[in-house]
Amino acid sequence: VAQPPKPSKLKVGVDVPWVTSWSGEEQLGVSRCASVDGALAFAQADRPGLGRPLYSQNHVRRQRESVRRMLCPMCGEPTPADDRWTLLAKPETAASLKAKGLDFVLPPGLAPDHELLNAGSISPLHRACADRSSMLCPHIRGDISAALRPFPKRWSVAPLMVKATPQIEHFRARAASQSPVMVILFLQLCGIA
Numbered sequence: 001v002a003q004p005p006k007p008s009k010l011k012v013g014v015d016v017p018w019v020t021s022w023s024g025e026e027q028l029g030v031s032r033c034a035s036v037d038g039a040l041a042f043a044q045a046d047r048p049g050l051g052r053p054l055y056s057q058n059h060v061r062r063q064r065e066s067v068r069r070m071l072c073p074m075c076g077e078p079t080p081a082d083d084r085w086t087l088l089a090k091p092e093t094a095a096s097l098k099a100k101g102l103d104f105v106l107p108p109g110l111a112p113d114h115e116l117l118n119a120g121s122i123s124p125l126h127r128a129c130a131d132r133s134s135m136l137c138p139h140i141r142g143d144i145s146a147a148l149r150p151f152p153k154r155w156s157v158a159p160l161m162v163k164a165t166p167q168i169e170h171f172r173a174r175a176a177s178q179s180p181v182m183v184i185l186f187l188q189l190c191g192i193a
């Protein structure tokens with residue numbers, strides 16, 4: 001018999017990154033989300049600290065807000081422009097990103113050799129939070145390409161879209177509820193040197 005999730009002793013933003021999903025935060029389907037200016041996006045219950053942390057899954061809305069508002073994924077507080085660091089972002093060029101089919105994240109007109117720092121779904125951290133993460137997180141410790149790098153002053157953001165069928169309760173028109181639409185899951189971030 002499944003037990004309802006209990007509050008964890010682990011502290012959000014201290015023991016567990018703020019952006020991490022918890023087992024008590026169920027998926028809620030598709031709805032309009034303020035984190036992406038009211039566009040259709042995946043929704044998820046908002047109960048960090050309930051149940052157990054799901055370290056390999058970001059919470060969908062917290063992830064979008066972290067990129068949109070430059071919130072540190074570890075502590076959830078805004079990062080000032082002079083204190084933004086990455087550990088897992090990968091150096092790329094406009095050409096190498098294009099070769100991987102990821103150039104949709106880039107603004108038009110960059111030269112093929114333009115230097116980029118592809119952060120994927122991870123917003124920059126405070127220096128203190130980056131130091132703490134690299135000590136505590138086995139995923140970061142185990143990644144030989146992990147390196148502390150300053151995040152560039154310019155960046156671009158692009159939505160990662162997936163096809164979904166919105167639930168009927170979010171729409172008055174039954175017809176609209178039955179056709180799949182493109183919906184925002186996460187936001188992708190790329191630093192532009």
Ligand SMILES: [Zn+2]
Pocket residue numbers: 072073074075076077125126129
């Ligand atoms: Zn922080």
